[in-house]
Amino acid sequence: MEARDRSVEAWFNRVRSGQLRLPRFQRFEAWDYENIAALIDSILRDLPIGSTLVLEIGEREPFVTRPLAGAPAPVERCTEHLLDGQQRLTALWRSLHDLYDDVTLFVQLKAPEPDEDGTAPSRITRVKRWLNKDGRRFPVWADDAVQVYSRGLAPVSLLQPSDISARRQQWCDQAVQGDLQASRDLENALRDLQEKMKRFNLPMLVLDVATKPATALDVFVKMNTSAVPLNAFDIIVAQFEARTGKSMHDLMIDLRKKCPALESYVSPEQIVLQTAALRADRTPAQASFFQLDLSDVAAAWDEIFDGVNWAVQVLEEECIFDGQRLPTVTIMPVLAALHKYMPKKLDEHGNARATIRSYVWRSSITSRYENASATRSLQDYRGLRDFLAGTGARNAVPVFNDADYPLPSVEELIQAGWPKRRETLARAVLAASIKAGAIDIADGNQATRQRLANREYHHVFPDSLLRDDGGLSDRESSRALNCLLITMNTNRNISAKEPLKYLSERIDRADLGEPVVRDRLRSHIVPFEELKVGGYFEIASPEERTKKIRADYEAFMRTRADMVRASLKALAEGRNWPNEGA
Structure with missing residues:
Protein backbone atom coordinates (compact mmCIF):
# COMPACT_ATOMS: atom_id res chain seq x y z
CA MET A 1 0.00 0.00 0.00
CA PHE A 200 -6.99 21.30 -1.77
CA ASN A 201 -5.24 17.97 -1.25
CA LEU A 202 -7.42 14.93 -0.63
CA PRO A 203 -4.79 12.23 -0.04
CA MET A 204 -5.22 8.58 -0.92
CA LEU A 205 -3.91 5.18 -0.02
CA VAL A 206 -3.29 3.09 -3.11
CA LEU A 207 -3.48 -0.66 -3.57
CA ASP A 208 -1.50 -1.53 -6.70
CA VAL A 209 -2.71 -3.62 -9.62
CA ALA A 210 -1.24 -6.81 -8.18
CA THR A 211 -3.61 -6.72 -5.19
CA LYS A 212 -5.96 -9.69 -5.17
CA PRO A 213 -9.70 -8.91 -5.01
CA ALA A 214 -10.09 -10.75 -1.70
CA THR A 215 -7.31 -8.65 -0.19
CA ALA A 216 -8.79 -5.42 -1.54
CA LEU A 217 -12.14 -6.38 -0.08
CA ASP A 218 -10.62 -7.14 3.31
CA VAL A 219 -8.83 -3.79 3.34
CA PHE A 220 -12.05 -2.04 2.31
CA VAL A 221 -13.93 -3.52 5.26
CA LYS A 222 -11.19 -2.81 7.80
CA MET A 223 -10.22 0.70 6.67
CA ASN A 224 -13.55 2.34 5.95
CA THR A 225 -13.42 5.54 7.97
CA SER A 226 -16.36 7.57 6.72
CA ALA A 227 -18.52 9.75 8.95
CA VAL A 228 -21.26 7.09 8.72
CA PRO A 229 -19.44 3.80 9.44
CA LEU A 230 -20.23 0.61 7.57
CA ASN A 231 -22.95 -1.50 9.15
CA ALA A 232 -23.24 -5.27 8.95
CA PHE A 233 -25.27 -5.12 5.74
CA ASP A 234 -22.74 -2.85 3.99
CA ILE A 235 -19.95 -5.31 4.77
CA ILE A 236 -21.95 -8.35 3.73
CA VAL A 237 -22.94 -6.67 0.46
CA ALA A 238 -19.26 -6.38 -0.40
CA GLN A 239 -18.49 -9.94 0.65
CA PHE A 240 -21.57 -11.23 -1.21
CA GLU A 241 -20.47 -9.69 -4.50
CA ALA A 242 -16.89 -10.88 -4.11
CA ARG A 243 -18.06 -14.41 -3.35
CA THR A 244 -20.93 -14.76 -5.82
CA GLY A 245 -20.43 -12.11 -8.50
CA LYS A 246 -23.99 -10.91 -7.85
CA SER A 247 -25.11 -7.51 -6.58
CA MET A 248 -27.07 -7.70 -3.35
CA HIS A 249 -28.00 -4.06 -3.91
CA ASP A 250 -29.72 -5.09 -7.15
CA LEU A 251 -31.45 -7.98 -5.39
CA MET A 252 -32.70 -5.63 -2.67
CA ILE A 253 -33.99 -3.15 -5.26
CA ASP A 254 -35.92 -6.02 -6.86
CA LEU A 255 -37.26 -7.10 -3.46
CA ARG A 256 -38.51 -3.60 -2.68
CA LYS A 257 -40.15 -3.38 -6.11
CA LYS A 258 -41.93 -6.74 -5.86
CA CYS A 259 -42.85 -6.45 -2.17
CA PRO A 260 -43.42 -2.71 -1.57
CA ALA A 261 -45.33 -3.28 1.69
CA LEU A 262 -42.30 -4.85 3.39
CA GLU A 263 -40.65 -1.53 4.21
CA SER A 264 -43.73 -0.39 6.16
CA TYR A 265 -42.88 -3.08 8.73
CA VAL A 266 -39.12 -3.38 8.95
CA SER A 267 -35.82 -2.70 7.18
CA PRO A 268 -35.71 -5.06 4.17
CA GLU A 269 -31.93 -5.43 4.59
CA GLN A 270 -32.33 -6.50 8.20
CA ILE A 271 -35.04 -9.09 7.60
CA VAL A 272 -33.13 -10.65 4.70
CA LEU A 273 -30.06 -11.23 6.89
CA GLN A 274 -32.17 -12.43 9.83
CA THR A 275 -34.06 -14.85 7.60
CA ALA A 276 -30.84 -16.19 6.11
CA ALA A 277 -29.41 -16.67 9.60
CA LEU A 278 -32.44 -18.65 10.80
CA ARG A 279 -32.38 -20.82 7.68
CA ALA A 280 -28.74 -21.56 8.51
CA ASP A 281 -29.85 -22.57 12.04
CA ARG A 282 -28.25 -19.50 13.64
CA THR A 283 -29.63 -16.72 15.81
CA PRO A 284 -30.96 -13.77 13.76
CA ALA A 285 -28.32 -11.42 15.18
CA GLN A 286 -25.31 -9.53 13.81
CA ALA A 287 -22.73 -12.04 15.03
CA SER A 288 -24.44 -14.70 12.91
CA PHE A 289 -24.54 -12.56 9.78
CA PHE A 290 -20.76 -12.69 9.39
CA GLN A 291 -20.79 -16.49 9.67
CA LEU A 292 -23.22 -17.01 6.81
CA ASP A 293 -22.14 -18.97 3.76
CA LEU A 294 -22.94 -16.28 1.22
CA SER A 295 -22.86 -18.73 -1.66
CA ASP A 296 -25.72 -20.58 0.05
CA VAL A 297 -27.56 -17.28 0.54
CA ALA A 298 -27.22 -16.50 -3.17
CA ALA A 299 -28.40 -19.99 -4.16
CA ALA A 300 -31.43 -19.70 -1.86
CA TRP A 301 -32.29 -16.10 -2.71
CA ASP A 302 -35.57 -16.95 -4.45
CA GLU A 303 -36.68 -18.94 -1.40
CA ILE A 304 -35.68 -16.09 0.92
CA PHE A 305 -37.63 -13.64 -1.24
CA ASP A 306 -40.69 -15.92 -1.27
CA GLY A 307 -40.45 -16.29 2.49
CA VAL A 308 -40.22 -12.56 3.15
CA ASN A 309 -43.13 -11.92 0.80
CA TRP A 310 -45.16 -14.62 2.58
CA ALA A 311 -44.38 -13.10 5.99
CA VAL A 312 -45.94 -9.84 4.81
CA GLN A 313 -48.92 -11.76 3.44
CA VAL A 314 -49.46 -13.50 6.80
CA LEU A 315 -49.42 -10.20 8.67
CA GLU A 316 -51.84 -8.67 6.18
CA GLU A 317 -54.19 -11.63 6.62
CA GLU A 318 -54.07 -10.97 10.37
CA CYS A 319 -54.88 -7.30 9.63
CA ILE A 320 -51.51 -6.12 10.95
CA PHE A 321 -50.72 -3.59 8.27
CA ASP A 322 -47.56 -1.75 9.34
CA GLY A 323 -44.75 -1.50 11.86
CA GLN A 324 -46.65 0.97 14.04
CA ARG A 325 -49.29 -1.67 14.70
CA LEU A 326 -46.98 -4.72 14.69
CA PRO A 327 -46.63 -5.91 18.31
CA THR A 328 -43.19 -7.50 17.82
CA VAL A 329 -40.87 -7.44 14.80
CA THR A 330 -39.22 -10.64 16.08
CA ILE A 331 -41.80 -12.78 14.32
CA MET A 332 -41.11 -11.55 10.79
CA PRO A 333 -37.85 -13.41 10.02
CA VAL A 334 -39.24 -16.51 11.74
CA LEU A 335 -42.24 -16.47 9.41
CA ALA A 336 -40.04 -15.85 6.38
CA ALA A 337 -37.72 -18.73 7.25
CA LEU A 338 -40.63 -21.12 7.87
CA HIS A 339 -42.24 -20.58 4.49
CA LYS A 340 -40.31 -23.36 2.74
CA TYR A 341 -41.72 -25.89 5.22
CA MET A 342 -45.38 -24.99 4.74
CA PRO A 343 -47.35 -28.00 3.37
CA LYS A 344 -48.84 -27.58 -0.07
CA LYS A 345 -51.87 -29.86 0.28
CA LEU A 346 -55.08 -27.96 1.03
CA ASP A 347 -56.12 -29.35 4.44
CA GLU A 348 -52.55 -29.76 5.68
CA HIS A 349 -51.81 -26.21 4.64
CA GLY A 350 -54.92 -24.96 6.48
CA ASN A 351 -53.87 -26.74 9.67
CA ALA A 352 -50.34 -25.42 9.38
CA ARG A 353 -51.67 -21.91 8.78
CA ALA A 354 -53.66 -22.15 12.02
CA THR A 355 -50.41 -23.00 13.84
CA ILE A 356 -48.72 -20.01 12.23
CA ARG A 357 -51.60 -17.78 13.35
CA SER A 358 -51.26 -19.13 16.85
CA TYR A 359 -47.52 -18.36 16.76
CA VAL A 360 -48.08 -14.78 15.59
CA TRP A 361 -50.57 -13.97 18.32
CA ARG A 362 -48.96 -15.89 21.17
CA SER A 363 -45.70 -14.09 20.36
CA SER A 364 -47.56 -10.80 20.60
CA ILE A 365 -49.54 -11.32 23.81
CA THR A 366 -47.18 -13.36 26.00
CA SER A 367 -43.83 -12.48 27.53
CA ARG A 368 -41.97 -14.86 25.21
CA TYR A 369 -39.95 -12.19 23.39
CA GLU A 370 -39.51 -9.65 26.16
CA ASN A 371 -35.93 -10.86 26.74
CA ALA A 372 -33.30 -12.68 24.65
CA SER A 373 -35.57 -12.44 21.62
CA ALA A 374 -32.92 -13.55 19.09
CA THR A 375 -32.16 -16.77 20.96
CA ARG A 376 -35.81 -17.49 21.66
CA SER A 377 -36.85 -16.85 18.06
CA LEU A 378 -34.29 -19.44 16.94
CA GLN A 379 -35.71 -21.94 19.46
CA ASP A 380 -39.26 -21.31 18.24
CA TYR A 381 -38.15 -21.48 14.62
CA ARG A 382 -36.55 -24.89 15.18
CA GLY A 383 -39.65 -26.23 16.91
CA LEU A 384 -42.05 -24.88 14.28
CA ARG A 385 -39.79 -26.06 11.46
CA ASP A 386 -39.74 -29.60 12.84
CA PHE A 387 -43.49 -29.58 13.42
CA LEU A 388 -44.25 -28.36 9.88
CA ALA A 389 -41.81 -30.90 8.46
CA GLY A 390 -43.54 -33.70 10.41
CA THR A 391 -40.55 -34.51 12.61
CA GLY A 392 -41.58 -32.74 15.81
CA ALA A 393 -44.54 -32.12 18.08
CA ARG A 394 -46.44 -28.85 18.29
CA ASN A 395 -46.26 -28.77 22.07
CA ALA A 396 -42.47 -28.91 21.83
CA VAL A 397 -42.41 -25.33 20.49
CA PRO A 398 -41.50 -23.15 23.51
CA VAL A 399 -43.88 -20.30 22.65
CA PHE A 400 -46.83 -22.72 22.97
CA ASN A 401 -45.96 -23.64 26.56
CA ASP A 402 -48.88 -22.27 28.60
CA ALA A 403 -47.10 -22.79 31.91
CA ASP A 404 -44.11 -20.68 30.92
CA TYR A 405 -45.95 -18.20 28.70
CA PRO A 406 -49.60 -17.88 29.80
CA LEU A 407 -52.08 -15.62 28.06
CA PRO A 408 -52.49 -12.21 29.71
CA SER A 409 -54.96 -11.93 32.54
CA VAL A 410 -57.79 -9.41 32.69
CA GLU A 411 -55.70 -7.31 35.08
CA GLU A 412 -52.70 -7.35 32.72
CA LEU A 413 -54.93 -6.23 29.85
CA ILE A 414 -56.33 -3.39 31.93
CA GLN A 415 -52.81 -2.24 32.79
CA ALA A 416 -51.55 -2.36 29.17
CA GLY A 417 -50.39 1.11 28.12
CA TRP A 418 -51.15 3.38 25.18
CA PRO A 419 -50.61 1.39 21.93
CA LYS A 420 -48.79 4.20 20.16
CA ARG A 421 -45.89 3.50 22.50
CA ARG A 422 -43.67 0.47 21.93
CA GLU A 423 -45.40 -1.88 24.36
CA THR A 424 -46.04 -5.33 22.91
CA LEU A 425 -49.29 -6.20 24.71
CA ALA A 426 -50.75 -2.74 24.12
CA ARG A 427 -50.10 -3.03 20.40
CA ALA A 428 -51.56 -6.54 20.42
CA VAL A 429 -54.81 -5.20 21.89
CA LEU A 430 -55.01 -2.61 19.11
CA ALA A 431 -54.08 -5.24 16.51
CA ALA A 432 -56.94 -7.44 17.71
CA SER A 433 -59.39 -4.56 17.30
CA ILE A 434 -58.19 -4.03 13.73
CA LYS A 435 -58.52 -7.77 13.12
CA ALA A 436 -62.12 -7.41 14.34
CA GLY A 437 -62.73 -4.86 11.58
CA ALA A 438 -62.24 -1.51 13.35
CA ILE A 439 -65.14 0.08 11.43
CA ASP A 440 -65.15 3.82 11.95
CA ILE A 441 -68.08 4.73 14.21
CA ALA A 442 -69.04 7.68 12.01
CA ASP A 443 -68.20 6.97 8.36
CA GLY A 444 -68.63 3.16 8.53
CA ASN A 445 -65.38 2.35 6.70
CA GLN A 446 -63.32 -0.65 7.79
CA ALA A 447 -59.65 -0.22 8.64
CA THR A 448 -57.33 -1.17 5.76
CA ARG A 449 -53.68 -0.56 4.97
CA GLN A 450 -54.58 2.45 2.84
CA ARG A 451 -57.00 3.93 5.39
CA LEU A 452 -54.65 3.63 8.36
CA ALA A 453 -52.86 6.77 7.18
CA ASN A 454 -56.01 8.73 8.07
CA ARG A 455 -56.65 6.99 11.41
CA GLU A 456 -55.85 8.50 14.79
CA TYR A 457 -55.58 7.13 18.32
CA HIS A 458 -58.68 8.19 20.27
CA HIS A 459 -59.51 7.98 24.00
CA VAL A 460 -62.90 6.27 24.35
CA PHE A 461 -63.35 7.94 27.74
CA PRO A 462 -61.95 11.44 27.07
CA ASP A 463 -58.49 11.97 28.47
CA SER A 464 -59.37 15.41 29.85
CA LEU A 465 -62.48 14.00 31.58
CA LEU A 466 -60.53 11.23 33.29
CA ARG A 467 -57.67 13.45 34.39
CA ASP A 468 -59.36 16.75 35.20
CA ASP A 469 -62.59 15.43 36.72
CA GLY A 470 -61.76 11.81 37.44
CA GLY A 471 -58.46 12.58 39.12
CA LEU A 472 -56.61 9.89 37.16
CA SER A 473 -53.02 10.07 35.95
CA ASP A 474 -52.01 10.07 32.29
CA ARG A 475 -50.85 6.47 32.69
CA GLU A 476 -54.31 5.48 34.00
CA SER A 477 -56.27 7.28 31.28
CA SER A 478 -53.99 6.39 28.35
CA ARG A 479 -54.37 2.64 28.23
CA ALA A 480 -54.82 0.23 25.37
CA LEU A 481 -58.37 -0.66 26.39
CA ASN A 482 -59.32 3.01 26.33
CA CYS A 483 -58.09 3.41 22.75
CA LEU A 484 -59.90 3.36 19.44
CA LEU A 485 -58.35 3.84 16.02
CA ILE A 486 -60.74 6.14 14.16
CA THR A 487 -60.58 8.61 11.30
CA MET A 488 -59.20 12.08 11.77
CA ASN A 489 -62.60 13.65 11.03
CA THR A 490 -64.41 11.42 13.52
CA ASN A 491 -61.80 12.12 16.17
CA ARG A 492 -62.11 15.88 15.68
CA ASN A 493 -65.91 15.64 15.81
CA ILE A 494 -65.97 13.59 19.03
CA SER A 495 -63.23 15.62 20.71
CA ALA A 496 -63.69 15.56 24.51
CA LYS A 497 -67.42 14.72 24.58
CA GLU A 498 -68.81 12.31 27.16
CA PRO A 499 -69.39 8.78 25.77
CA LEU A 500 -73.18 9.07 26.08
CA LYS A 501 -73.21 12.34 24.16
CA TYR A 502 -71.15 11.18 21.18
CA LEU A 503 -72.97 7.82 21.10
CA SER A 504 -76.29 9.64 20.99
CA GLU A 505 -75.04 11.82 18.16
CA ARG A 506 -73.85 8.78 16.22
CA ILE A 507 -77.20 7.02 16.73
CA ASP A 508 -79.12 10.09 15.60
CA ARG A 509 -76.98 10.44 12.48
CA ALA A 510 -76.69 6.75 11.54
CA ASP A 511 -79.37 5.87 8.97
CA LEU A 512 -80.02 2.49 10.62
CA GLY A 513 -79.94 3.78 14.19
CA GLU A 514 -78.57 2.09 17.30
CA PRO A 515 -77.89 -1.40 15.81
CA VAL A 516 -75.40 0.12 13.39
CA VAL A 517 -73.53 1.93 16.15
CA ARG A 518 -73.51 -1.26 18.27
CA ASP A 519 -72.01 -3.20 15.36
CA ARG A 520 -69.39 -0.57 14.70
CA LEU A 521 -68.30 -0.58 18.33
CA ARG A 522 -68.29 -4.37 18.35
CA SER A 523 -65.88 -4.22 15.41
CA HIS A 524 -63.42 -2.57 17.83
CA ILE A 525 -64.20 -5.13 20.57
CA VAL A 526 -65.89 -2.33 22.52
CA PRO A 527 -68.98 -2.89 24.69
CA PHE A 528 -71.97 -0.67 23.96
CA GLU A 529 -73.90 -0.65 27.23
CA GLU A 530 -70.87 0.41 29.31
CA LEU A 531 -70.52 3.50 27.12
CA LYS A 532 -74.10 4.67 27.65
CA VAL A 533 -72.85 6.78 30.51
CA GLY A 534 -72.54 10.49 31.10
CA GLY A 535 -74.30 13.36 32.77
CA TYR A 536 -71.27 13.93 34.95
CA PHE A 537 -71.55 17.69 34.92
CA GLU A 538 -75.11 17.53 36.19
CA ILE A 539 -73.67 16.17 39.46
CA ALA A 540 -73.12 19.10 41.79
CA SER A 541 -70.68 17.45 44.17
CA PRO A 542 -67.13 17.21 42.72
CA GLU A 543 -66.46 14.16 44.90
CA GLU A 544 -69.56 12.33 43.64
CA ARG A 545 -68.74 13.30 40.05
CA THR A 546 -65.23 11.89 40.40
CA LYS A 547 -66.58 8.73 42.01
CA LYS A 548 -69.07 8.12 39.18
CA ILE A 549 -66.50 8.80 36.44
CA ARG A 550 -64.10 6.33 37.99
CA ALA A 551 -66.78 3.69 38.50
CA ASP A 552 -68.03 3.98 34.91
CA TYR A 553 -64.49 3.89 33.54
CA GLU A 554 -63.57 0.81 35.57
CA ALA A 555 -66.75 -1.00 34.51
CA PHE A 556 -66.01 -0.23 30.87
CA MET A 557 -62.38 -1.34 31.15
CA ARG A 558 -63.25 -4.65 32.84
CA THR A 559 -65.98 -5.52 30.37
CA ARG A 560 -63.77 -4.69 27.44
CA ALA A 561 -60.88 -6.63 28.99
CA ASP A 562 -63.09 -9.73 29.15
CA MET A 563 -64.08 -9.29 25.50
CA VAL A 564 -60.52 -8.66 24.31
CA ARG A 565 -59.16 -11.60 26.28
CA ALA A 566 -61.70 -13.95 24.67
CA SER A 567 -60.69 -12.64 21.24
CA LEU A 568 -56.97 -13.00 21.94
CA LYS A 569 -57.52 -16.51 23.28
CA ALA A 570 -59.25 -17.52 20.05
CA LEU A 571 -56.44 -16.06 17.95
CA ALA A 572 -53.79 -17.66 20.15
CA GLU A 573 -55.51 -21.00 19.56
CA GLY A 574 -55.13 -20.48 15.83
CA ARG A 575 -58.75 -19.74 15.02
CA ASN A 576 -59.44 -17.21 12.29
CA TRP A 577 -61.34 -14.95 14.64
CA PRO A 578 -63.80 -13.23 14.26
CA ASN A 579 -64.93 -15.46 11.40
CA GLU A 580 -64.46 -18.61 13.47
CA GLY A 581 -65.79 -17.16 16.73
CA ALA A 582 -64.36 -16.61 20.18
Missing part, protein backbone atom coordinates in the same frame (compact mmCIF):
# COMPACT_ATOMS: atom_id res chain seq x y z
CA GLU A 2 1.27 3.44 -0.97
CA ALA A 3 0.24 6.94 0.16
CA ARG A 4 -0.16 9.64 -2.50
CA ASP A 5 -1.47 13.20 -2.78
CA ARG A 6 -4.19 14.29 -5.19
CA SER A 7 -5.94 17.64 -5.53
CA VAL A 8 -9.72 18.01 -5.67
CA GLU A 9 -9.33 19.19 -9.27
CA ALA A 10 -7.50 15.99 -10.21
CA TRP A 11 -10.16 13.88 -8.44
CA PHE A 12 -12.90 15.65 -10.39
CA ASN A 13 -11.13 15.09 -13.70
CA ARG A 14 -11.05 11.35 -13.04
CA VAL A 15 -14.68 11.27 -11.95
CA ARG A 16 -15.71 13.23 -15.05
CA SER A 17 -13.88 10.94 -17.45
CA GLY A 18 -14.95 7.71 -15.75
CA GLN A 19 -11.39 6.65 -14.93
CA LEU A 20 -12.47 6.52 -11.27
CA ARG A 21 -15.52 4.41 -10.46
CA LEU A 22 -17.22 2.73 -7.53
CA PRO A 23 -17.35 -1.03 -7.03
CA ARG A 24 -21.03 -1.98 -7.32
CA PHE A 25 -21.02 -3.44 -3.80
CA GLN A 26 -20.46 0.02 -2.28
CA ARG A 27 -23.48 1.32 -0.40
CA PHE A 28 -25.34 4.33 -1.71
CA GLU A 29 -25.14 7.87 -0.33
CA ALA A 30 -25.36 8.01 3.46
CA TRP A 31 -24.32 11.54 4.38
CA ASP A 32 -26.80 14.18 5.45
CA TYR A 33 -26.56 17.82 4.43
CA GLU A 34 -24.92 18.80 7.70
CA ASN A 35 -21.99 16.49 6.93
CA ILE A 36 -21.81 17.80 3.37
CA ALA A 37 -21.75 21.44 4.47
CA ALA A 38 -19.11 20.67 7.11
CA LEU A 39 -16.94 18.99 4.45
CA ILE A 40 -16.93 22.05 2.18
CA ASP A 41 -16.37 24.37 5.13
CA SER A 42 -13.36 22.29 6.23
CA ILE A 43 -11.81 22.58 2.76
CA LEU A 44 -12.23 26.37 2.75
CA ARG A 45 -10.48 26.47 6.14
CA ASP A 46 -7.67 24.16 4.94
CA LEU A 47 -8.60 21.56 7.54
CA PRO A 48 -7.93 17.83 6.90
CA ILE A 49 -10.89 15.74 5.80
CA GLY A 50 -9.30 12.28 5.93
CA SER A 51 -7.93 10.09 3.18
CA THR A 52 -9.36 7.81 0.51
CA LEU A 53 -8.61 4.24 -0.52
CA VAL A 54 -8.08 3.41 -4.19
CA LEU A 55 -7.44 0.13 -5.98
CA GLU A 56 -5.46 0.47 -9.22
CA ILE A 57 -6.88 -1.48 -12.15
CA GLY A 58 -5.03 -3.38 -14.83
CA GLU A 59 -6.54 -4.68 -18.04
CA ARG A 60 -9.44 -6.38 -16.26
CA GLU A 61 -11.66 -4.92 -13.53
CA PRO A 62 -11.90 -7.23 -10.49
CA PHE A 63 -15.33 -5.85 -9.50
CA VAL A 64 -18.41 -4.69 -11.38
CA THR A 65 -18.53 -0.89 -11.12
CA ARG A 66 -20.79 2.13 -11.42
CA PRO A 67 -20.10 5.89 -11.67
CA LEU A 68 -20.44 8.18 -8.65
CA ALA A 69 -23.95 9.55 -8.14
CA GLY A 70 -24.46 12.52 -10.44
CA ALA A 71 -21.33 11.85 -12.52
CA PRO A 72 -21.64 11.73 -16.32
CA ALA A 73 -21.46 8.49 -18.27
CA PRO A 74 -17.83 7.26 -18.47
CA VAL A 75 -15.90 8.13 -21.64
CA GLU A 76 -12.56 6.53 -20.72
CA ARG A 77 -11.40 3.14 -19.45
CA CYS A 78 -11.68 2.59 -15.71
CA THR A 79 -8.24 2.70 -14.08
CA GLU A 80 -9.20 3.00 -10.39
CA HIS A 81 -11.81 1.63 -8.02
CA LEU A 82 -12.73 3.91 -5.12
CA LEU A 83 -12.91 1.61 -2.07
CA ASP A 84 -13.23 4.32 0.57
CA GLY A 85 -14.07 8.01 0.19
CA GLN A 86 -17.31 7.63 -1.77
CA GLN A 87 -19.32 9.80 0.63
CA ARG A 88 -16.80 12.66 0.52
CA LEU A 89 -16.26 12.65 -3.23
CA THR A 90 -19.97 12.24 -3.99
CA ALA A 91 -20.81 15.09 -1.61
CA LEU A 92 -18.23 17.34 -3.28
CA TRP A 93 -19.29 16.43 -6.80
CA ARG A 94 -23.03 16.88 -6.23
CA SER A 95 -22.82 20.04 -4.12
CA LEU A 96 -20.32 21.79 -6.42
CA HIS A 97 -22.50 20.93 -9.41
CA ASP A 98 -25.75 21.88 -7.58
CA LEU A 99 -27.23 18.41 -8.07
CA TYR A 100 -29.37 18.17 -4.92
CA ASP A 101 -33.08 18.65 -5.60
CA ASP A 102 -34.08 19.61 -2.06
CA VAL A 103 -31.21 21.83 -0.97
CA THR A 104 -28.86 24.48 -2.37
CA LEU A 105 -25.56 25.27 -0.68
CA PHE A 106 -24.18 28.79 -0.48
CA VAL A 107 -20.87 30.19 0.75
CA GLN A 108 -20.74 33.34 2.84
CA LEU A 109 -18.67 35.87 0.92
CA LYS A 110 -17.25 37.28 4.13
CA ALA A 111 -15.91 34.76 6.63
CA PRO A 112 -17.94 35.04 9.87
CA GLU A 113 -16.26 36.26 13.03
CA PRO A 114 -15.29 33.59 15.60
CA ASP A 115 -17.61 33.01 18.57
CA GLU A 116 -16.62 34.13 22.08
CA ASP A 117 -14.99 30.76 22.71
CA GLY A 118 -12.91 31.10 19.54
CA THR A 119 -14.99 28.64 17.49
CA ALA A 120 -15.36 29.69 13.88
CA PRO A 121 -18.98 29.39 12.61
CA SER A 122 -19.51 27.52 9.38
CA ARG A 123 -19.12 29.52 6.22
CA ILE A 124 -21.60 27.29 4.37
CA THR A 125 -25.34 28.02 4.39
CA ARG A 126 -27.92 25.35 3.50
CA VAL A 127 -31.21 26.47 1.95
CA LYS A 128 -34.07 23.97 1.77
CA ARG A 129 -35.73 23.80 -1.69
CA TRP A 130 -39.13 22.56 -2.82
CA LEU A 131 -41.49 22.66 -5.78
CA ASN A 132 -44.98 24.17 -5.62
CA LYS A 133 -47.92 22.56 -7.40
CA ASP A 134 -47.00 24.40 -10.61
CA GLY A 135 -43.47 23.01 -10.57
CA ARG A 136 -41.84 26.29 -9.59
CA ARG A 137 -38.81 25.96 -7.30
CA PHE A 138 -38.91 27.77 -3.98
CA PRO A 139 -37.65 29.86 -2.32
CA VAL A 140 -37.40 31.96 -5.46
CA TRP A 141 -34.66 34.20 -4.07
CA ALA A 142 -32.20 31.28 -4.05
CA ASP A 143 -32.11 31.40 -7.86
CA ASP A 144 -31.90 35.21 -8.06
CA ALA A 145 -28.29 36.48 -8.14
CA VAL A 146 -29.25 39.91 -6.81
CA GLN A 147 -31.13 38.56 -3.79
CA VAL A 148 -28.47 35.94 -3.05
CA TYR A 149 -25.71 38.58 -3.15
CA SER A 150 -27.75 40.95 -0.97
CA ARG A 151 -27.63 38.27 1.71
CA GLY A 152 -23.85 38.13 1.48
CA LEU A 153 -23.91 34.72 -0.23
CA ALA A 154 -22.81 33.06 -3.46
CA PRO A 155 -23.68 29.57 -4.79
CA VAL A 156 -21.17 26.91 -3.82
CA SER A 157 -21.44 25.65 -7.40
CA LEU A 158 -19.32 28.67 -8.47
CA LEU A 159 -16.38 27.06 -6.64
CA GLN A 160 -16.29 23.86 -8.68
CA PRO A 161 -12.78 23.04 -9.89
CA SER A 162 -13.34 23.42 -13.65
CA ASP A 163 -13.40 26.23 -16.18
CA ILE A 164 -16.55 28.14 -15.25
CA SER A 165 -15.10 31.62 -15.71
CA ALA A 166 -17.83 32.71 -18.15
CA ARG A 167 -20.65 31.53 -15.87
CA ARG A 168 -18.99 33.10 -12.82
CA GLN A 169 -18.55 36.44 -14.58
CA GLN A 170 -22.18 36.41 -15.73
CA TRP A 171 -23.41 35.69 -12.17
CA CYS A 172 -21.26 38.46 -10.72
CA ASP A 173 -22.49 40.99 -13.29
CA GLN A 174 -26.10 40.10 -12.49
CA ALA A 175 -25.51 40.15 -8.73
CA VAL A 176 -24.10 43.69 -8.61
CA GLN A 177 -26.51 44.96 -11.29
CA GLY A 178 -23.96 46.31 -13.74
CA ASP A 179 -21.42 47.89 -11.36
CA LEU A 180 -18.25 46.92 -13.26
CA GLN A 181 -15.75 47.40 -10.40
CA ALA A 182 -17.95 45.63 -7.88
CA SER A 183 -18.40 42.77 -10.33
CA ARG A 184 -14.62 42.39 -10.80
CA ASP A 185 -14.04 42.48 -7.02
CA LEU A 186 -16.70 39.85 -6.48
CA GLU A 187 -15.31 37.70 -9.28
CA ASN A 188 -11.81 37.87 -7.83
CA ALA A 189 -13.09 36.84 -4.40
CA LEU A 190 -14.93 33.85 -5.87
CA ARG A 191 -11.90 32.92 -7.98
CA ASP A 192 -9.75 32.84 -4.85
CA LEU A 193 -12.22 30.49 -3.17
CA GLN A 194 -12.32 28.33 -6.28
CA GLU A 195 -8.52 28.11 -6.35
CA LYS A 196 -8.54 27.03 -2.73
CA MET A 197 -11.03 24.29 -3.64
CA LYS A 198 -9.04 23.18 -6.71
CA ARG A 199 -5.70 22.98 -4.91
